[in-house]
Amino acid sequence: MLRNTFKNPLLSGFYPDPSICRVGEDYYMVTSSFVYYPGLPIFHSRDLTHWEQIGHGIHRPDQLDYKNCETSLGLWAPTIRYHNGTFYIINTFVSEGREARRDNYIITAKEPSGPWSDPIFIEGADGIDSSLFFDDDGSIWYAGNYISDEQLYEGHHGIYLNQLNPDTFQFEGPRYIIWDGKKTYSRWIEAPHIYKKDGWYYLMVAEGGTFINHSVQIARCRTIHGDYEICPRNPLLSHRHLPVLNPISVTGHADITDTQNGEWWMVLLAVRPYCGGHYNLGRETFMVPMVWAEDGWPMIDNENGMVNEEERLPNLPKTVYPPIPENDNFESSSLQMQWNTIHPPLDMFYSLTERPGYLRLQLRPEVMEEICTPSFVGRRQCHKDFFARTSMEFLPSTPYEEAGIALVQDDRFHYLMTVREKEAMLFLQLWKTEHGNRILLQEKALKNRKNKIYLSVQGHTESYNFYYGYEEQECIFFAENVDGTLLSSVINEGFTGTYIGMYASSNHTDSSNHADFDWFNYQGI
DSSP states (O other), rough: OOOTTEOOOOSSOOOOOEEEEETTTTTEEEEEBTTTEEEEEEEEEESSSSSSEEEEOOOOOTOOOTTTTTTTTOOOOEEEEEEETTEEEEEEEEESTTEEEEEEEEEEEESSOOOOOOOOEEOOOOOSHHHHHHHSSEEEEEEEEEOSSSSSSSSSSEEEEEEEOTTTTEEEEEEEEEEGGTTTTTTEEEEEEEEETTTTTEEEEEEEEEETTTTEEEESSSSSSSOOOTTTOSEEETTTTSSSTTTSSEEEEEEEETTTTSSSEEEEEEEOBGGBOOOTTTTEEEEEEEOOTSSSOEEEEESSOOOOOEEOOOOOOOOOOOOSSSSEESSSSSTTTTTTTOOOOOOOOOETTTTTEEEEEESOOOOSSSSSSEEEEEEEESSEEEEEEEEEEOOOTTTTTTEEEEEETTTTTTEEEEEEEETEEEEEEEEEEEEEEEEEEEEOOOOSSOOOEEEEEEEEEEEEEEEEEETTTEEEEEEEEGGGGGGOOOTOOSSSEEEEEEEEOSSSSSOOOOOEEEEEEEEEE
């Protein structure tokens, strides 16, 4: 790494659709989280390159009904803004299909770390990727995507604008169409953000879909609801002209901020693919410098106009935060912020207090290969190459009970390495679920019925190795070079990334049993 540069991505792993705002010398960012809970992770920085997670926008199980959505539905692209002492997040909750029900809501907080309010749903707000703009006259505006009734071509979407009542956050006045995709024959226009600079209203959007044609486009107008002029240099940023196996690909969905020193920076999503265009880490958060040209249009302010693995540092004082510890000994009364469940646990299935110093997972009938809330506590895979280990104490009482490690893309694509009982013996089993069909890949009889075992998984970009041990420092090969493309977002055309964590199930039977995890260690290598 060169001096006076930072390394992309800013946030490694599944952190897509970043939105950013500045309050004085502090910067705040939020990303999508789909069905994972707590939802809408919120980050803080003072130098734009070092970030600490400070909370979640959705952090109470009864705050939002996740409706048992499948993995790529749920909490889509949020926007974070600050106005007159209050932080706002506006977000689209998608259910019943990707182009079915889309409910847009606002939550507020006095501190970005929370607590955040219950959602206020905006009646009549259809479409996705909603955004807020606070104008100089005190008016509040809603910008969002819509699916055109004309459907002149595939992906014929547009952007509309509506004023919000400042007390009720409900629409008032007419709806304005400010970018109809047919004007530029644009496909899947989404992610609108409005900014005001030098008497112009600038409208930034994503266009081209969420894969290789993804891009950032911009338009402007002298009035907020007028006829927006399309930038003649669009796309403002895209890697669509490059091979999909470029080190950074699928760039789009951006938000921008100025600094207290007059610089401008853009955060956006992109992926780091491997052979076949696969990416297990999901869509990650990157950053590039931006400048306003003499003609008033913005440009990417580097040598090639692209997202690079290294960029120059912002002109801000360096502020570093402690990294997330590699090892979690579960000695707190609540989970650290990197841990998530699939849907909010309305019926609590884990405990950090029943056996202090351990994470206890209750065995429940729910199974990973169904859309449900399984007994699973996981974290994002944040590195192409990593090593993760856990110490588990578990003694199954029936052949249906299992517990161990899960590597999850969604309910239809995942790996499970679990301990089960078979013929009065304990077996370690590796299961592969592909298109919802669960197949036993490998099993091995354990040499004794001791209830403690050490389970490990090692990732190598395109494959995974699985290990076990009877002692803490012991790693015995269990399965080698297991196909990693099963966990690629491309396989299921999904919007999330791979999660790794602890799992327990009684496989559709009743059980009062549990599995205890003493610690979990994750490190990038």
